[in-house]
Amino acid sequence: xxxxxxxxxxxxxxxxxxxxxxxxxxxxxxxxxxxxxxxxxxxxxxxxxxxxxxxxxxxxxxxxxxxxxxxxxxxxxxxxxxxxxxxxxxxxxxxxxxxxxxxxxxxxxxxxxxxxxxxxxxxxxxxxxxxxxxxxxxxxxxxxxxxxxxxxxxxxxxxxxxxxxxxxxxxxxxxxxxxxxxxxxxxxxxxxxxxxxxxxxxxxxxxxxxxxxxxxxxxxxxxxxxxxxxxxxxxxxxxxxxxxxxxxxxxxxxxxxxxxxxxxxxxxxxxxxxxxxxxxxxxxxxxxxxxxxxxxxxxx
Amino acid sequence: xxxxxxxxxxxxxxxxxxxxxxxxxxxxxxxxxxxxxxxxxxxxxxxxxxxxxxxxxxxxxxxxxxxxxxxxxxxxxxxxxxxxxxxxxxxxxxxxxxxxxxx
Numbered sequence: 001x002x003x004x005x006x007x008x009x010x011x012x013x014x015x016x017x018x019x020x021x022x023x024x025x026x027x028x029x030x031x032x033x034x035x036x037x038x039x040x041x042x043x044x045x046x047x048x049x050x051x052x053x054x055x056x057x058x059x060x061x062x063x064x065x066x067x068x069x070x071x072x073x074x075x076x077x078x079x080x081x082x083x084x085x086x087x088x089x090x091x092x093x094x095x096x097x098x099x100x101x102x103x104x105x106x107x108x109x110x111x112x113x114x115x116x117x118x119x120x121x122x123x124x125x126x127x128x129x130x131x132x133x134x135x136x137x138x139x140x141x142x143x144x145x146x147x148x149x150x151x152x153x154x155x156x157x158x159x160x161x162x163x164x165x166x167x168x169x170x171x172x173x174x175x176x177x178x179x180x181x182x183x184x185x186x187x188x189x190x191x192x193x194x195x196x197x198x199x200x201x202x203x204x205x206x207x208x209x210x211x212x213x214x215x216x217x218x219x220x221x222x223x224x225x226x227x228x229x230x231x232x233x234x235x236x237x238x239x240x241x242x243x244x245x246x247x248x249x250x251x252x253x254x255x256x257x258x259x260x261x262x263x264x265x266x267x268x269x270x271x272x273x274x275x276x277x278x279x280x281x282x283x284x285x286x287x288x289x290x291x292x293x294x295x296x297x298x299x300x
Numbered sequence: 301x302x303x304x305x306x307x308x309x310x311x312x313x314x315x316x317x318x319x320x321x322x323x324x325x326x327x328x329x330x331x332x333x334x335x336x337x338x339x340x341x342x343x344x345x346x347x348x349x350x351x352x353x354x355x356x357x358x359x360x361x362x363x364x365x366x367x368x369x370x371x372x373x374x375x376x377x378x379x380x381x382x383x384x385x386x387x388x389x390x391x392x393x394x395x396x397x398x399x400x401x402x403x
Contacts, residue, residue: 025359025370028359028362029322029359029370029372030322030339031369032322032366032367032369032371033339034339035369036366047338050338050339050340050341051343051344053340054340054341055344058344
């Protein structure tokens with residue numbers, strides 16, 4: 001009897017949690033109906049979940065949500081995941097050099113510090129650029145797939161994970177640059193380590209792709225708090241940032257502009273100003289909103 | 301032309317009059333059909349009917365019986381009455397000379 005009561009209480013908490021996925025007015029009406037009907041916890045949970053599923057599925061009716069997913073979410077996810085893999089492999093060599101071959105003697109070597117000073121900014125810049133690109137792609141997904149963010153976000157992360165684990169189809173292999181540091185024989189020692197081959201790319205993807213992209217999606221969903229002109233400015237900045245992400249991954253583009261003045265091979269750090277354009281524009285536009293909200297908060 | 305469940309919902313709401321809201325309509329439908337009526341089906345159909353202009357809904361008062369939660373009140377519009385009448389006539393016409401009850 002006590003066990004049943006505990007189970008029912010747990011189920012009711014789950015009902016409350018599931019009902020948060022409904023609009024506030026509908027949540028009130030549905031939870032009130034369930035209380036009035038004295039439904040059991042399991043029945044109430046089934047009822048609420050059935051409504052949540054129907055509401056979510058209704059957003060996917062028509063061609064527009066699918067066009068957004070196929071035309072925006074999937075390509076951005078593939079691009080940012082490829083960039084993450086390339087960044088992970090490229091920087092793994094430096095990490096291996098300095099972490100796996102470290103000892104107390106080496107810190108007394110001036111060459112060690114000189115080399116470290118030369119490569120550390122490049123590694124940090126590539127991490128910063130990846131985080132900015134991820135945030136920007138998340139912002140665009142959140143902005144254009146506002147009503148289906150739950151689904152579009154899930155597709156984004158599943159595709160990113162799939163690309164990270166399995167790679168991309170052969171067709172894309174010919175268009176996109178997939179050469180990575182691990183493809184070169186000289187780096188074999190690094191990628192013999194299971195950590196650098198499997199674990200490190202996933203860790204980097206979690207920290208520099210999943211978290212910033214998720215944040216960007218949530219902020220993109222609330223783009224309508226900015227005036228229209230600010231939204232256009234932000235979208236232009238985000239598009240420019242994504243343009244640099246595309247250009248760093250397109251093989252034909254890289255070959256075409258290879259050392260041809262004024263088009264140089266697009267790569268970091270010269271791409272940095274454009275890579276950070278999305279977050280920079282967002283912070284720039286957010287500042288007046290924060291300043292406007294602060295006095296009203298202090299008054300209240 | 302209304303769907304079968306849409307007709308049930310409109311008829312239940314019309315019968316309840318001023319007392320038509322989610323839980324009451326659900327009880328009416330369950331009593332009439334002898335089957336469970338899911339809240340998901342009820343509220344999504346209600347939205348569809350409202351979009352078609354066949355019913356009007358608004359949030360009513362909260363009661364202690366409902367744990368202080370508000371009701372979603374329902375009123376059948378003139379167009380809704382016409383649609384239900386048309387459906388009823390069609391069912392009556394098509395059922396003429398067919399004695400389901402005796403089989």
